[in-house]
Amino acid sequence: MAETYTVSDADVQKRIDKLLSEIVPDVSRSQVQTWIEQKLVSVNGKTIKANYKCQAGDNIVWATPEVEELTVEPENIPIDIVYEDADVIVVNKPKGMVVHPAAGHYSHTLVNALLYHCSDLSGINGVIRPGIVHRIDKDTSGLLVAAKNDAAHVSLSEQLANKDVERKYEAIVHGVLQHDTGLIDAPIGRDPNNRQKMAVVETGKSARTHFQVIHRYENFTHITCRLETGRTHQIRVHMNYIGYPLAGDPKYGPRKTLDVQGQALHARVLGFTHPASGKWLHFEAEPPEVFKKALAYVEKMP
Structure with a gap:
């Protein structure tokens, strides 16, 4: 599911990877950079690089990757x-x-x-x-x-x-x-x-x-x-x-x-x-x- 954000004056010149890590809950900057590499983030309809500097009014669209089916394995760790x-x-x-x-x-x-x-x-x-x-x-x-x-x-x-x-x-x-x-x-x-x-x-x-x-x-x-x-x-x-x-x-x-x-x-x-x-x-x-x-x-x- 895609989400959007319009860049405010307070966010002008912020790197997009930094901005998204601030506005998306529980997501690190490195995760955002991976999204950008996977072309899951666009600005004004165009894909960008992680060092893109945001401008007022930019329309940012991102789609979080599909969650993988996970299994948690038992481990012999002393407790x-x-x-x-x-x-x-x-x-x-x-x-x-x-x-x-x-x-x-x-x-x-x-x-x-x-x-x-x-x-x-x-x-x-x-x-x-x-x-x-x-x-x-x-x-x-x-x-x-x-x-x-x-x-x-x-x-x-x-x-x-x-x-x-x-x-x-x-x-x-x-x-x-x-x-x-x-x-x-x-x-x-x-x-x-x-x-x-x-x-x-x-x-x-x-x-x-x-x-x-x-x-x-x-x-x-x-x-x-x-x-x-x-x-x-x-x-x-x-x-x-x-x-x-x-x-x-x-x-x-x-x-x-x-x-x-x-x-x-x-x-x-x-x-x-x-x-x-x-x-x-x-x-x-x-x-x-x-x-x-x-x-x-x-x-x-x-």
Whole structure:
């Protein structure tokens, strides 16, 4: 299906590959360049090159390629299983692991590992995301629950929607937070200036993050965050919004930061009602060594 866009004055002289990567959700600049090579993009009825500079009033037409039928293969990847029964499986995801396959990244994900370990995952989210009820970012470590059947999936999804799931994170942020506790209540949506990022925007979806200070250092603060909602990059966006970006965050934080292999964020606590038994389950996982070493480093900073 073809889509169109008319270039505004604000977009004049932008390269077309950059402009399309900004206005088309979840599409990278390299993907747009591939579309252009495949002659799936035209301007004013003519095919162009990726370095074409847009002019006011240009009529851009693009057609996204047909989605290939995909299969996700089980892979023998070690995973830290915290709890498992016939309905749910709780894992402590390592930093650097993607939760489920996506465009250009179909292997070495948590889903590939789960499929090898247990073939009975819920099918509600389809072939790419079997069992996945909620996600944590690639470079965020910590606890995540997956559903092993559709009934469990529905129950967990409803608990998430009703804000009945307990989710607490540990983080290291730049700056010294003055308030011991606080609530950030600010809507999150796609950043209008950079489609690869999220931001606090008036048209965004409701997002609420509670924070509490664990310890203050000279230039950093160790905090916990409790999520009421689960928006994409929520903690990272909210902490940056109030002026205390996460250490190590390549997308929302400063360039000069701690070497923690991505944002210093760990999903430490997870609690939910078991879909079958109705019992409350509560799990905790220590942050990884790279997180602990970063804390030891900031403690010794002059």
